[in-house]
Amino acid sequence: MYLLIPAAGVGKRMGSNRNKLFLEVHSKSIIAWTLLAAEAASSIRWIGIISQPSDWPDFKNIIADLPLTKPVEFIIGGATRQESVYNGLQALPPEAEQVLIHDGARCLATPNLLNACAAAIRHCSGLIAAIPVKDTIKVVDDSGIIQSTPDRKYLWAAQTPQGFNVQLLKQCHAEGIRQGWEVTDDAALFEKCGIEVRIVEGEETNLKVTTPQDLAIAEFILSHRERVRG
Numbered sequence: 001m002y003l004l005i006p007a008a009g010v011g012k013r014m015g016s017n018r019n020k021l022f023l024e025v026h027s028k029s030i031i032a033w034t035l036l037a038a039e040a041a042s043s044i045r046w047i048g049i050i051s052q053p054s055d056w057p058d059f060k061n062i063i064a065d066l067p068l069t070k071p072v073e074f075i076i077g078g079a080t081r082q083e084s085v086y087n088g089l090q091a092l093p094p095e096a097e098q099v100l101i102h103d104g105a106r107c108l109a110t111p112n113l114l115n116a117c118a119a120a121i122r123h124c125s126g127l128i129a130a131i132p133v134k135d136t137i138k139v140v141d142d143s144g145i146i147q148s149t150p151d152r153k154y155l156w157a158a159q160t161p162q163g164f165n166v167q168l169l170k171q172c173h174a175e176g177i178r179q180g181w182e183v184t185d186d187a188a189l190f191e192k193c194g195i196e197v198r199i200v201e202g203e204e205t206n207l208k209v210t211t212p213q214d215l216a217i218a219e220f221i222l223s224h225r226e227r228v229r230g
């Protein structure tokens with residue numbers, strides 16, 4: 001399985017003055033944890049890091065210190081996550097028929113989840129890891145007035161990995177450019193193109209490290225894992 005890792009952000013919500021994936025949690029950088037999970041996932045055979053060239057020296061220094069055996073390619077990121085993934089798709093090896101896209105910021109995803117998504121994409125055209133929401137979700141208008149309360153039993157929080165048939169995703173990204181669609185995950189492009197996307201049960205611990213509070217939560221999860229695994 002081919003894995004694209006969007007890693008070209010700037011971490012505005014983290015308040016970071018550099019790519020937040022270089023921040024450390026539990027003694028390793030966020031991107032290091034993500035790459036170690038990809039290395040440990042037996043289904044992953046190739047890794048593409050989509051990132052800003054200005055970050056490549058730092059990424060390469062991190063990778064040099066990791067026990068990686070799988071090929072890692074550097075792909076130029078875009079101004080948005082959507083553009084970054086578009087670039088990543090163009091850079092895939094020509095033989096890639098399916099792809100997993102996994103946020104570099106989701107450094108707690110387990111190898112088992114990556115493998116489960118890699119197995120599941122063999123049987124469908126599109127999928128996402130997701131978990132049922134626990135809170136009641138409100139749709140709120142611009143003036144802060146609640147407009148509706150969707151039935152929670154139909155609401156899932158999308159995570160990554162997200163998996164896709166490569167040719168279909170390339171077509172949907174191209175249509176997104178033509179239509180000016182701005183999406184925050186790739187599944188939304190499939191949805192807009194009318195292509196079915198399945199859910200794969202995600203992990204409650206698979207948070208996207210976005211704000212400083214998430215760093216503290218990730219630290220707790222990683223230290224707990226270490227205690228449990230010994």
Ligand SMILES: Nc1ccn([C@@H]2O[C@H](COP(=O)(O)OP(=O)(O)OP(=O)(O)O)[C@@H](O)[C@H]2O)c(=O)n1
Pocket residue numbers: 005006007008009010011012013014020021050051077078079080081082084085103104105106208209210
């Ligand atoms: N132009 C971008 C923006 C984001 N990402 C990646 O997409 C993932 C999810 O994005 P997010 O968590 O929003 O990261 P940032 O964009 O860095 O955060 P912020 O929105 O707070 O700036 C991250 O791994 C990020 O590196 C990317 O590859 N290219």
Ligand SMILES: C[C@](O)(CO)[C@H](O)COP(=O)(O)O
Pocket residue numbers: 081103157158159160184185186208
């Ligand atoms: C792709 C994603 O992680 C699914 O929840 C999320 O949409 C990324 O959003 P971001 O604003 O780019 O972090």
